Every structure is written in C-alpha cells, then in structure tokens.
Amino acid sequence: MPLLAEVFRELGYEGATLSRITERTGLGKGSLYHFFPGGKEDMAAAVLADIDDWFVRHIYQPLETGEPRAAIAKMWDETAAYFRSGRRICLIGVFALDATRDKFAAAIRLYFARWIDALASALRRGGLLPAAARAQAETAVLGIQGALVLARGLNDEAIFTRAVGRLARELALPERGKARPLKKGAP
Amino acid sequence: MPLLAEVFRELGYEGATLSRITERTGLGKGSLYHFFPGGKEDMAAAVLADIDDWFVRHIYQPLETGEPRAAIAKMWDETAAYFRSGRRICLIGVFALDATRDKFAAAIRLYFARWIDALASALRRGGLLPAAARAQAETAVLGIQGALVLARGLNDEAIFTRAVGRLARELALPERGKARPLKKGAP
DNA sequence: GTCTATAAAGCGATAGAC
DNA sequence: GTCTATCGCTTTATAGAC
Numbered sequence: 001m002p003l004l005a006e007v008f009r010e011l012g013y014e015g016a017t018l019s020r021i022t023e024r025t026g027l028g029k030g031s032l033y034h035f036f037p038g039g040k041e042d043m044a045a046a047v048l049a050d051i052d053d054w055f056v057r058h059i060y061q062p063l064e065t066g067e068p069r070a071a072i073a074k075m076w077d078e079t080a081a082y083f084r085s086g087r088r089i090c091l092i093g094v095f096a097l098d099a100t101r102d103k104f105a106a107a108i109r110l111y112f113a114r115w116i117d118a119l120a121s122a123l124r125r126g127g128l129l130p131a132a133a134r135a136q137a138e139t140a141v142l143g144i145q146g147a148l149v150l151a152r153g154l155n156d157e158a159i160f161t162r163a164v165g166r167l168a169r170e171l172a173l174p175e176r177g178k179a180r181p182l183k184k185g186a187p
Numbered sequence: 188m189p190l191l192a193e194v195f196r197e198l199g200y201e202g203a204t205l206s207r208i209t210e211r212t213g214l215g216k217g218s219l220y221h222f223f224p225g226g227k228e229d230m231a232a233a234v235l236a237d238i239d240d241w242f243v244r245h246i247y248q249p250l251e252t253g254e255p256r257a258a259i260a261k262m263w264d265e266t267a268a269y270f271r272s273g274r275r276i277c278l279i280g281v282f283a284l285d286a287t288r289d290k291f292a293a294a295i296r297l298y299f300a301r302w303i304d305a306l307a308s309a310l311r312r313g314g315l316l317p318a319a320a321r322a323q324a325e326t327a328v329l330g331i332q333g334a335l336v337l338a339r340g341l342n343d344e345a346i347f348t349r350a351v352g353r354l355a356r357e358l359a360l361p362e363r364g365k366a367r368p369l370k371k372g373a374p
Numbered sequence: 375g376t377c378t379a380t381a382a383a384g385c386g387a388t389a390g391a392c
Numbered sequence: 393g394t395c396t397a398t399c400g401c402t403t404t405a406t407a408g409a410c
Contacts, residue, residue, distance in 0.1 A: 149329075
C-alpha cells in the first residue's frame with residue numbers, strides 16, 4: 001500500500017499507469033484486480049483512505065482531543081517527517097490541482113477541511129478566539145501546501161524546512177501565566 | 188495559445204491528450220503538428236514560454252525596475268486577476284507537483300525563482316534588509332501557491348481572496364517618514 | 375495550413391489456466 | 393492469489409491528399 005501510494009504521489013493519477021504500478025509494487029495485473037476490482041480508480045480511493053487514516057491517527061485526533069500545545073508541536077514534527085522535509089509531496093495536493101479532483105472531490109475536500117478544523121479546535125482550546133483560530137489554522141495548512149509546491153518547483157528542500165519553521169513560530173499560542181525558570185540576569 | 192494553456196492547466200500534462208487539445212482549440216492534429224513539430228512536449232514548452240513572457244511583462248519587470256510600493260500593489264492586483272480569484276490554478280504549480288517537473292525543470296525553477304527574486308528586489312529597494320526581503324518574498328510566493336491548492340481542494344475561492352488579502356497586508360513595507368494627515372484627537 | 379487515414383505503441387480491463 | 397494472453401480502445405505521431 002505504501003508503494004502504491006508512492007506511485008500516485010510521484011506520477012499523478014493519469015501518470016500512474018497500470019504497467020508502472022505493477023512494475024513498482026511487484027504485483028501483476030491479476031493480483032491488482034483481485035485486490036481492487038474497481039481497477040485504478042479503486043486503487044487511488046484505497047490510497048486516499050489509507051492516507052486519511054494516517055492523518056486521523058497522527059494529526060487530527062491529537063489536535064482534536066489532546067493538550068493543545070503538545071498536539072500542535074506534534075503536528076509540526078509529524079508533518080515534517082511525513083513529507084520528508086519537503087522531498088515528498090502531498091498526494092492530495094497533486095490530485096487537487098488537476099481534473100483528478102473531480103473524481104475524488106469528497107475525499108480531497110475532507111482532507112483539507114478536517115486538518116483546518118482540527119487545528120482550529122486546538123488553537124481555540126489553547127486560548128484563541130474562534131475567528132482567529134480558524135484564520136491561523138487556514139494559514140498554516142495553506143503554508144504547508146505552498147511550501148511543498150515551492151520546494152519541489154525549486155528543487156530545494158531547504159525552502160520547506162524554513163517555511164515550516166516560520167509557520168510553527170507564527171502559530172505560537174499566547175503565553176500562559178506560568179512562571180518559567182529564569183537564568184540569573186534575565187529581566 | 189490561451190486555449191492551449193487552459194487545457195494543460197485544467198488537465199495536467201498527462202491528462203491533456205491530443206484529442207482533447209484538438210477538441211478545445213478547434214485545431215486538427217495536422218495543424219497542431221505543423222505549429223509544434225515536437226508534438227505535445229513542444230506545445231507545453233510553448234505554453235510555459237508564453238506564461239513566462241506574461242509574468243515578465245506584468246509582474247517581474249515592474250517589481251525589478253518600478254517604484255517598489257506601486258509595483259507590489261500592482262503585483263497583488265495582477266495576481267488576483269490572473270488566477271481569477273482562485274478559480275484558475277497555476278500551470279507551473281500543476282507541472283511542479285508530479286513527474287512532469289522533470290521534463291520542464293528549468294522553466295519551472297525559473298518561474299518561481301524569478302518571482303521571488305523580483306519581489307525581494309522591490310522589498311529591498313523599499314527599505315527592507317536583504318535577508319528580510321528574501322524571506323518575505325519567499326513567504327508571499329509560497330502563500331499564493333498554497334492558497335491556490337487549498338482553494339481548489341476545498342472548492343472555495345473565498346479562501347484565495349482571503350489569503351491574498353492577508354499576504355498583501357503582511358508584506359507591507361515600513362512607513363516612510365512622510366507625515367500623514369491626522370484627524371483631530373489622534374495622538 | 376488543414377484535413378483524413380493510418381501506423382505503432384500503450385492504455386485499462388478481462389478471461390482463464392494454474 | 394498470481395500468472396499469461398488477449399480484448400477493445402486510446403494514445404502520440406506520421407503520411408499524404410487537398
């Protein structure tokens with residue numbers, strides 16, 4: 001399944017031909033159609049469901065139910081690792097940009113919507129007003145996608161790392177009242 | 188040529204088949220191969236060159252040589268109009284995300300690099316330090332691409348308009364020393 | 375320049391042996 | 393489950409009439 005996902009990710013839906021899929025997964029057409037009776041569209045749908053599952057467990061659920069600051073920090077870590085610091089791109093982003101979107105509109109919409117919603121939820125619980133939380137969440141998710149496009153277009157993964165670092169800093173929640181340990185000489 | 192560009196933009200390189208190109212442009216295969224002896228790859232290259240030309244004239248040159256504030260304001264206006272407030276997406280972004288990038292790596296890289304460079308130039312001349320100018324320019328171009336992905340993924344062009352508005356505000360150059368007219372009671 | 379006809383290869387999908 | 397063989401169809405590209 002990860003192999004299958006990688007074919008669609010790198011080649012796009014139209015570019016991922018059955019011959020290339022068999023080549024990279026090692027599975028013949030017979031096996032592929034055994035697992036995915038609906039053919040190529042079935043395979044892509046399964047990959048999208050698999051990705052959604054991963055994001056639910058690693059990103060959305062922690063944001064929705066966990067301690068906000070920790071969940072957001074985890075989100076940035078997982079995101080950087082998932083996209084391999086910009087070397088890997090977002091399959092949903094790839095599908096979203098061309099006519100493939102119309103085939104999988106619901107799944108694509110849900111991916112972005114739930115990410116924004118989950119992040120906004122964490123920001124609200126972290127002390128931001130609802131409108132500000134939503135705007136910040138939108139900015140962060142949008143920034144990740146933009147960073148992926150730019151990193152790939154310029155073939156420079158440093159762009160991604162830099163952008164994610166900046167986004168993470170700008171997303172910082174308001175300070176809590178807790179006193180932090182101070183070194184001597186600090187104000 | 189605009190029609191040709193739109194086919195690649197909406198369908199991607201792999202999805203833009205010759206039959207769909209003939210269908211949308213009204214040109215038969217004979218005519219297409221007469222104008223583009225190199226076939227499909229030749230057509231895409233011509234479209235990329237055409238887009239580059241447009242951006243040079245409407246975005247890059249004003250940023251590189253014009254009055255910084257006016258050029259940046261013009262950039263936001265032209266950008267919003269060009270992408271039809273998010274209804275249209277970026278052909279170069281589409282090509283950048285899948286394996287098509289490797290076919291047109293130089294043109295794609297140049298598109299993003301020159302946009303960032305031109306914007307950074309305007310920001311420097313507007314009073315920003317070189318490092319800050321470059322970081323801000325990167326953020327802006329990245330934000331535009333992200334806004335396009337998200338607007339299309341969520342099928343909600345308001346996202347694009349909102350994001351571009353925010354990016355434009357955050358890109359604001361430092362105030363010049365000029366006194367602004369003050370209303371009575373202002374500090 | 376633009377058309378039709380056609381070539382050669384590749385496409386997604388199916389059938390049936392094993 | 394996995395393989396090979398094969399079906400229609402579409403693809404890019406070419407040839408040649410007009």
